[in-house]
Amino acid sequence: MNILLKSAKVIHPKSEYHNRSLDILIHDGTISEISETITPTEDTEVIQRENLHVSPGWIDSSVSLGEPGYEERETIDNGLKTAAISGFTAVVTNPNTFPVADTNADIAFLKAKAQKHATALYPIGALTAKSESIDLAELFDMKNAGAVAFGDYKKSISNPNLLKIALQYTRNFGGLVLSFPNENKISGKGVMNEGATSTRLGLKGIPALAEELHIARDLFILEYTGGKLHIPTISTAKSVQLIREAKEKGLDVSCSAAIPNLLFTDETLQEFNTNFKLLPPLRSQDDANALIEGLKEGIIDFVTSDHNPIDIEHKNVEFDHAMYGSIGLESAFGALQTILGTETAISLLCRGRERFGIEENDIQVGQKADLSLFNPDEEYTFDEANILSLSKNSAYIGTKLKGRGYGIIANGKSIISR
Helix, strand or coil, rough: CCCEEEEEEEEECHHHHHCCCCEEECCEEEEEEEEEECCCCEEEEEECCCCCCCCEEECCCCCCCCCCCCCCCCCHHHHHHHHHHCCEEEECCCCCCCCCCHHHHHHHHHHHHHHCCCCCCEEEEEEEECCCCCCCCCHHHHHHHHHCEECEEEEECCCCHHHHHHHHHHHHCCCEEEECCHHHHCCCCCCCCHHHHHHCCCCEEEEEHHHHHHHHHHHHHHHHHHHEEEEECCCCCHHHHHHHHHCCCCCEEEEEEEEEHHHHHHHHHHCCCHHHHCCCCCCCHCCCCCCCHHHHHHCCEEECCCCCCCCHHHHHHHHHHHCEEECCCCCCCHHHHHHHHHHHHHHHHHHCCHHHCCCCCCCCCCEECEEEEEEEEHHHHHCCCCCHHHHHCCCCCCEEEEEEEEEEEEEEEEEECC
8 A cells, every 4th residue: 555645744853854845655554755756656545635744643641432331432443533533643541441441351352452443552451450449450461461551540549558569569560550649538529620710619629739649649659669650630730840859859750731731721610511520620720831831841741632531421410410521632633732832732742652662653764654644723613523532522612723633644554534
């Protein structure tokens, strides 16, 4: 199979081709030629799009797909197609399935289901059996089956000794441990950020302290045990500072921020729209600004859409009873571009592979084609027609975005929007 990208502007600061509009020829999944002009042969599929840009493949480090157990929310097939058309060549998936992905058989099932897709699936295995925070799951067996990390999605590790043992045990095989930062006894029955807005709306608040105290605890344990720790989706200014101090000490810690926490604040909840009921909750503008600065400085390692499809029965209810979560693959690039410039947005979307032990690819002749295609300048208002997921619980509906993914070329396949 031959594919020719015509007049594609390369966005890849590490490459000699950066900011140049070039033709890129791909033969049997490998980049075979990069030149100013390439004449296609009869058996070549030519891809031309308005303002076509190309970069190394994007990765999302927190994607929930539902299957197995919650196929009404999302299936692996449709979820990976959604990721591909949105511009992602790789997704790291959460173990919040039914049953919870906590054995090597569960990981093998996920890998097998994703085999024929252009977007690669890299599963996170549950850290504890059934994600109940009591006993460690089969970590080494899951590692051998293809798990790239271990964590209980949106569930904090309440027992500090369990985290200590997990970090010590995974050091033996270089495993990455995830610890969601939320001290349950402090967050209690809170449903949004604790502050003036929660008081005005009469909703119970989740204090920033619940996140920050948990992070401080985890970092003390990491300093004691060694090992590799990832703290997903931090949301407060103090959390950024805690991570900064830990990195200055030389601790092997990384963290991410969810894109909604960069774009929206707790003021967005004025209309009690359950699509904005997220965990971590939307915080203050000062917190959002601190997250953005943390990303620019490299304190926060990468961003995630934190894509979490929820069926209408669990969202179209009173705010207190609604489930947490928003989809975000379709809107991730456009949302980032409303906050950051193109190069910074692309850099963030490409980060994270090394942390999860996933191969990084370059835009060079002889390299496997792992490419994201996009238009960084298209401006539009995101609406339900833009949603490709089975669930429609998007926090971005009605939001003006800038930039849209055209699709990907990866794993010997091309998935391009028409």
